[in-house]
Amino acid sequence: MLIDLLRSLLILVGAAFFLVGTLGLLRFPDAPTRIHALTKVDNLGLGLIVLGLLPGVASWPVVFKMILIWLLAIAAASLAGHLVVQAWAGSQNKETSSRDS
Amino acid sequence: MTWALWVSTLLLLLALVLGVWRVWLGPTLADRMLAAQLFGTTGVALLLLLAELLEQPALRDVALVIALLAVMATVAFVARAQPAGQSISKKENEDAD
Numbered sequence: 305m306l307i308d309l310l311r312s313l314l315i316l317v318g319a320a321f322f323l324v325g326t327l328g329l330l331r332f333p334d335a336p337t338r339i340h341a342l343t344k345v346d347n348l349g350l351g352l353i354v355l356g357l358l359p360g361v362a363s364w365p366v367v368f369k370m371i372l373i374w375l376l377a378i379a380a381a382s383l384a385g386h387l388v389v390q391a392w393a394g395s396q397n398k399e400t401s402s403r404d405s
Numbered sequence: 406m407t408w409a410l411w412v413s414t415l416l417l418l419l420a421l422v423l424g425v426w427r428v429w430l431g432p433t434l435a436d437r438m439l440a441a442q443l444f445g446t447t448g449v450a451l452l453l454l455l456a457e458l459l460e461q462p463a464l465r466d467v468a469l470v471i472a473l474l475a476v477m478a479t480v481a482f483v484a485r486a487q488p489a490g491q492s493i494s495k496k497e498n499e500d501a502d
Contacts, residue, residue, distance in 0.1 A: 312409030315454070319413030319420075322447060326420040329427050329443065335435035335494065338427075342439055346446040353413070353450050357457050360406075369465055370453065377449055377472045384442050384479035388493075391483045392435040396494040 311356045318352030321345050336389045343381040350377055410458050417451045432496040438482050445475020 328341025354374045361367055424443040431437045449468040456464035486493055 308406040312406055315409050315413045316416075318450070319416035322417055322420045322450065323423075326423040326427075326443065326447075329439060330423060330430075335433055335439070338436060339439055339442065342443055346443070350446055350450050353453060357453055360457055366462065366465065369469075373449060373453070373465065373469050373472060376469065377446055380472055380476040381442060381446060384445075384476055387479060387483045388435050388438055388442075391487055392433070392494050394487070395492045399492055399495060 307359055311359055314352050314356030318349045318356060321349030321352060325349065335392045339385045339388055343385040347374075347378045347381055350374055407458065410454050414451060414454050414458070417447050417454070420447050421451075434482075434486060434493045434495075438479060438493075441475055441478040441482070445472055445478075448475070 322345070325342050325345030328345060329338050332338045332341055351374055354370050358367055358370065361370065421444065424440045424447070427443075428437050428440040431439070448471045452464045452468035452471065456462060456468070
């Protein structure tokens with residue numbers, strides 16, 4: 305009984321973190337701050353959800369698969385975050401330099 | 406236990422809708438690209454929850470594929486937007502911010 309309570313708590317907190325991340329996506333002023341909020345908080349939410357789902361899984365390989373999915377999501381988010389912000393900063397400099405000259 | 410799964414599935418759907426609103430609102434291209442990132446992670450979480458709820462183990466593999474494809478979308482966007490000289494940070498509609 306306690307395990308179920310703990311699992312539902314973990315999953316609900318994970319979903320709440322997703323909402324907080326999306327709220328940050330809407331509230332922050334410009335692109336880098338938005339992606340900062342998005343990548344960090346969503347991955348934490350995903351980690352909590354995976355943690356909440358783990359006890360309900362029957363076999364061990366599926367446990368490792370879910371953990372690997374979470375690690376892949378973290379790597380994917382950080383890669384995408386860096387790429388987008390560097391591209392954004394590049395075009396930001398190009399824009400300001402063209403405007404100044 | 407299952408009520409918690411259903412409630413968090415609804416919360417994740419709400420997060421997706423807010424992401425679509427950011428795509429609509431997003432002044433710059435980079436903001437619109439964040440939605441691909443958001444759909445990636447939220448989609449993975451949703452699918453993992455549904456895999457548990459609907460007892461469909463195949464959904465976990467779908468989640469794995471989505472996590473990968475979201476990265477491909479962002480990489481393709483960055484690789485294509487740069488050489489094309491398309492400005493990522495230019496605000497298309499000045500009022501929305």
